[in-house]
Amino acid sequence: MESYSSRKATSVITTSPHSSYRRLSNKKEKELIHHVAKKKIPTIDAAGEKVVPEKINGIKMEKFVFDVFKFSDSFTVLEVARNEEFSPLKNGPGAEKCSPKVCVTDLSDLHKKWIEMLGFVCKQGWAM
Numbered sequence: 634m635e636s637y638s639s640r641k642a643t644s645v646i647t648t649s650p651h652s653s654y655r656r657l658s659n660k661k662e663k664e665l666i667h668h669v670a671k672k673k674i675p676t677i678d679a680a681g682e683k684v685v686p687e688k689i690n691g692i693k694m695e696k697f698v699f700d701v702f703k704f705s706d707s708f709t710v711l712e713v714a715r716n717e718e719f720s721p722l723k724n725g726p727g728a729e730k731c732s733p734k735v736c737v738t739d740l741s742d743l744h745k746k747w748i749e750m751l752g753f754v755c756k757q758g759w760a761m
Contacts, residue, residue: 661704667694717743 674691676684702708713719720739723731745755 657701657704661701662696664704665696665700668697669693670695717746 670693671689672691672693673686673689674693675686676690678684716739720736721731722733722736726733728735748755
């Protein structure tokens with residue numbers, strides 16, 4: 634097994650079973666706090682043209698999945714290779730991180746790895 638010490642890793646916290654987490658998060662949703670994320674929010678000018686700001690011009694209120702864990706009776710923490718287990722889609726096309734292209738690439742690379750582990754050869758450029 635490949636060592637994760639030299640790879641970007643993330644901690645994934647899971648509850649078990651999954652349906653318990655969903656019930657818990659729905660039941661406690663109103664008690665979850667909002668987190669402030671400062672963002673560059675595109676706007677429309679008087680001519681109807683899109684304006685992409687150069688600096689932060691607004692905030693986004695977010696709730697995070699991990700905030701529900703304080704209400705859980707138990708949960709498990711696993712350290713995993715981020716690109717194999719957690720590739721969040723948080724940004725639009727063209728973003729450097731957490732974009733549709735990054736998610737597709739991570740998933741395609743993982744599937745390619747599994748196929749090659751079975752002894753098959755994948756052609757270059759087979760993914761999106």
